[in-house]
Amino acid sequence: MVLISPPRPPASAPVESWWGSNYTDAEWYSVDLGSTRKIDAVKIYWEAAYGRSYQIQTSTDGANWQTVFGTTAGDGGTDDIAFAPVNARYVKMNGTQRGTGWGYSMWEFEVYGDADNLAAGATVSATSSVENANWSYSKAVDGQRNSVSGSMGWTSNNSLTTNHTEAVTLDLGAARTVGRVDLYPRNDAGNVGQNFPIDFTIRTSTDNVNWTTRVTRTGYAQPGNAVQSFAFPAATARYVKIEGTNLRPNPTDANRYRMAFAEIEVYGA
Structure with missing residues (x-):
């Protein structure tokens, strides 16, 4: 299993770089991997504002999504999420309930999967x-x-x-x-x-x-x-x-x- 999305420093790093949403429950964040890849894990480094209830969703076209993971008991920190391998180009954190009075914020959102398929687009x-x-x-x-x-x-x-x-x-x-x-x-x-x-x-x-x-x-x-x-x-x-x-x-x-x-x-x- 290898890291597919490029990493940025987690919360302990001496730089400030993160994503934050509006202060509402229904918020989402997605990444485009650039091509369809086989993926099987996501790692989220939450900042102070985290998701209590959220899903990890995947898509090959950015329009039709399937849920590969869901929780209603998120508690922040670092979430290591594994799921059955799927083919996906787009990966989304779909927030449905905040864990704090703020929105959702992440230091880093990482996607993992198999090594590159050299035949893609051959x-x-x-x-x-x-x-x-x-x-x-x-x-x-x-x-x-x-x-x-x-x-x-x-x-x-x-x-x-x-x-x-x-x-x-x-x-x-x-x-x-x-x-x-x-x-x-x-x-x-x-x-x-x-x-x-x-x-x-x-x-x-x-x-x-x-x-x-x-x-x-x-x-x-x-x-x-x-x-x-x-x-x-x-x-x-x-x-x-x-x-x-x-x-x-x-x-x-x-x-x-x-x-x-x-x-x-x-x-x-």
Whole structure:
């Protein structure tokens, strides 16, 4: 777990830097992380005025919010708040009752989560791709780990009823240190784990010409609704390729052989 939002000094520091609200109960404070990230904790350094009742809410678009934590017994000081991991770009402290006659004030509001996903916003190419409102190259790296309407992920487009090879390649934009690839299976109703390859390799390259195999899997069982994580010794790479050489026929798709992922993520370790 790493700090995502930039820290500022807590109350004990010899500088004065804080946020304070009006003297009313319904007040809020939010941060924009700049891109969708996987987060699982918030740390609040309260100044003298604190929240008695408040919620931590998250959003991917700044408009639709979900509550990941709530309390009616806040007592100030420092609050270390952990919750189930969620994807979020925006994080909010939503105050509903003050703990003092003043408003809400914080020395610092910190957000924590996983290390940076190097694949976020990467350029994606493939041997073939379905491009429509639900599936596309870009939806393989859009931060949505579930196959939902409007963002199902990426799938190959060769509607073949015979086995063949498909590959999807991510250009990270610059050479980075990589050491883990996370593949999220499609998990839409009736298709959990479908189109996840049986035999496949994960390869890396610095120039998109010369490739090094980092992971090889054969006879891979059809996964459930959970990330499939593949770690390897850290290496320098700009390009990451997943190549399926033995695909899985999908009975809900006339037994066509496709390769598909809800999301692809790349990490340094």
